[in-house]
Structure formats: structure tokens, C-alpha cells
Amino acid sequence: MDNTTLVALISISVAGLTTGLGCIGPALAEGRSVANAMQSLAQQPDAASTITRTLFVGLAMIESIAIYCFVISMILIFANPFWNHFIAS
Amino acid sequence: MHITPDNTIFWEHGFFKLNATIVWTWVLMIVLVVISRLVTRKLRTDDHPGRWQVGLEIIVLGIQDQLKEIGLKHPRTYIGFIGSLFLFVAFAALCTIFPFYEPPTSSLSTTAALAFCVFLAVPYFAISQRGWLNYIKTYLEPTPVMLPFNIISELSRTLAMAIRLFGNMMSGSMILGILLAITPLFFPVIMSLLGLLTGIVQAYIISILATVFIAAALNSGDDEQPKNIQHG
Numbered sequence: 088m089d090n091t092t093l094v095a096l097i098s099i100s101v102a103g104l105t106t107g108l109g110c111i112g113p114a115l116a117e118g119r120s121v122a123n124a125m126q127s128l129a130q131q132p133d134a135a136s137t138i139t140r141t142l143f144v145g146l147a148m149i150e151s152i153a154i155y156c157f158v159i160s161m162i163l164i165f166a167n168p169f170w171n172h173f174i175a176s
Numbered sequence: 177m178h179i180t181p182d183n184t185i186f187w188e189h190g191f192f193k194l195n196a197t198i199v200w201t202w203v204l205m206i207v208l209v210v211i212s213r214l215v216t217r218k219l220r221t222d223d224h225p226g227r228w229q230v231g232l233e234i235i236v237l238g239i240q241d242q243l244k245e246i247g248l249k250h251p252r253t254y255i256g257f258i259g260s261l262f263l264f265v266a267f268a269a270l271c272t273i274f275p276f277y278e279p280p281t282s283s284l285s286t287t288a289a290l291a292f293c294v295f296l297a298v299p300y301f302a303i304s305q306r307g308w309l310n311y312i313k314t315y316l317e318p319t320p321v322m323l324p325f326n327i328i329s330e331l332s333r334t335l336a337m338a339i340r341l342f343g344n345m346m347s348g349s350m351i352l353g354i355l356l357a358i359t360p361l362f363f364p365v366i367m368s369l370l371g372l373l374t375g376i377v378q379a380y381i382i383s384i385l386a387t388v389f390i391a392a393a394l395n396s397g398d399d400e401q402p403k404n405i406q407h408g
Contacts, residue, residue: 136245137245140245140246140384143377143380143381143384144381144384144385144388147340147377147378147381147385148336150340151336151339151340151343154339154340154343154344154347155339155343157343157347158339158342158343158346161346161347161350
């Protein structure tokens with residue numbers, strides 16, 4: 088197996104694994120936070136605006152972890168620096 | 177398939193490249209400025225303000241109320257910065273309904289520039305409100321040992337802000353492109369609806385985060401608590 092094939096093989100499998108494994112944690116965390124926010128909304132409907140705003144900001148923070156993984160996957164597939172290096176040489 | 181609109185180059189002369197990001201950013205800015213200029217040219221305070229003026233008032237007052245709720249005591253000082261941040265990102269996301277348009281926020285250069293503006297705006301507002309010494313003192317709180325961690329958090333949240341917006345907007349157009357190749361007819365429509373929703377949510381989030389950072393830099397070290405925490 089030459090270098091180019093090896094780089095392609097490893098990049099593609101790692102790209103899938105990155106998003107796949109990296110989304111597990113944020114998914115669990117988002118589920119927990121939304122469930123807790125629903126519970127607090129049911130208990131205190133008056134504080135709805137504060138709870139919703141904090142929930143959105145928190146969700147964005149959590150979601151950015153998954154987005155980092157996604158960006159790394161996209162770089163590995165569409166803009167891979169190692170692949171470009173081996174193609175050029 | 178390309179990962180950013182930076183790669184679509186319309187015109188090139190030596191060092192200067194006119195790519196889709198720059199073109200669409202300028203188109204958006206010109207449209208926003210011209211609309212605001214036309215609406216605010218003849219403002220009226222009597223009983224018949226006109227539809228456009230009422231629409232603009234709803235937007236401005238809505239943003240102002242949001243800023244006040246988060247804990248900025250004088251939202252008029254900050255609405256120029258945070259409001260334009262929100263309007264630009266939201267408008268860039270909404271315009272994806274037009275064909276041949278690529279949101280400039282799906283390029284890392286644009287989002288990095290926006291995040292850098294927030295990075296500069298936080299010390300600017302904090303220093304202009306509280307003075308140099310008080311601002312620098314917030315880096316030594318709660319103890320001077322935390323100084324490197326405070327600096328790291330300042331840098332990492334800027335990076336996170338840039339990559340979050342870029343990732344969300346880029347994933348929208350990327351998923352659309354992939355789905356068009358797999359299931360061409362119906363499913364991409366639903367995903368583009370979802371893309372509009374995420375675009376608006378991201379615009380909301382980036383402006384809320386900017387507000388929270390500015391409010392934190394203004395309020396930290398004060399003895400009085402922000403009101404919404406006391407009653408919450």
C-alpha cells in the first residue's frame with residue numbers, strides 16, 4: 088500500500104469516527120439540559136424568558152463541541168493538508 | 177464541492193482576489209445600509225409613522241429589551257455594535273433562500289473577523305466604563321494565580337465563537353449539497369428550512385454571547401449583584 092492510499096484510508100475512517108464518537112457526549116449533554124429546562128419551565132413558568140435564554144446559550148456552548156468534531160471531519164475529507172502534501176510530492 | 181465561498185473567485189489581479197465572501201459581504205452591507213437609510217430619512221413622531229418605520233422600531237426596541245434583560249444597564253451604548261452584529265449574521269442566514277447566494281458567514285475569515293471584533297469590543301467597553309486599572313484588575317480575580325487561565329479563557333472563547341458560527345453555517349450548505357446528490361427532490365427543502373432556523377438561532381447566540389461577555393466585563397468585581405440573579 089503506497090502513502091497516498093494509506094493517507095486516504097486513514098483520513099476517511101478517522102473523519103467518520105471523529106463525528107460519530109464526538110457527537111455522543113454533546114448529544115447526551117443536550118438531552119440532559121433540555122430535560123432539566125423543561126422541568127424548570129413546568130415548575131416556574133414565570134421565569135420562562137430567563138430559562139429559555141440561558142438554555143439557548145448553554146446549548147450553543149455544548150453544541151460547539153460537536154461542531155469542532157464536524158469541522159475536523161470536513162477538513163479531513165475536503166481540505167486534507169497531508170493528502171495535498173503527498174499529491175504535490 | 178468546496179468547503180468555503182473563499183474558493184469561488186470572481187476576479188483576480190496579482191495579490192488581490194475578489195472572492196464570493198467579499199462580494200456577498202458587501203452586497204449584504206449595502207442592502208442593510210440602504211434600507212436603514214431610506215427608512216430613517218423621514219422619521220415621524222405623529223400618529224402615522226408608516227410601515228417601514230414601525231418595523232424598524234420593533235427590531236431596535238426588541239434588541240434593546242434583550243440587552244437590558246441580560247444586565248446591561250444602558251443598552252443604547254451597546255446597541256450599535258451588538259445590534260449590527262445580530263442583523264448582519266441574521267440577514268446573511270436569511271438570504272440563503274435566494275439562488276446562487278452563499279452566506280459569507282460560512283467562511284472562516286468572516287466569522288474570525290466578527291469574533292475578533294467582539295474580542296476587541298469587550299475591553300473597549302469595559303475600559304471606557306470602568307477605567308484601565310479596574311479592567312486589568314479583573315484579570316487578577318479571584319487570585320493572581322488565575323491570570324494565565326483568565327487570558328486563556330479570553331482567547332479560547334473568541335476561537336470558539338468563530339468556529340461555532342463557521343461550523344453551523346458551513347454545515348448547512350454542506351448538508352444541502354450532499355443531500356442534493358443523494359435524494360434530490362423533497363428532503364433538501366426540509367433541510368434548508370432547518371438551515372434558516374439554525375441561522376437565526378446562531379445570530380441570536382452570537383449576539384447574546386457578545387452581550388454576556390461585555391456585561392461580565394462591566395459587572396465583575398462590583399458588590400451589587402445583577403438584578404435577574406437576585407430574583408431568579
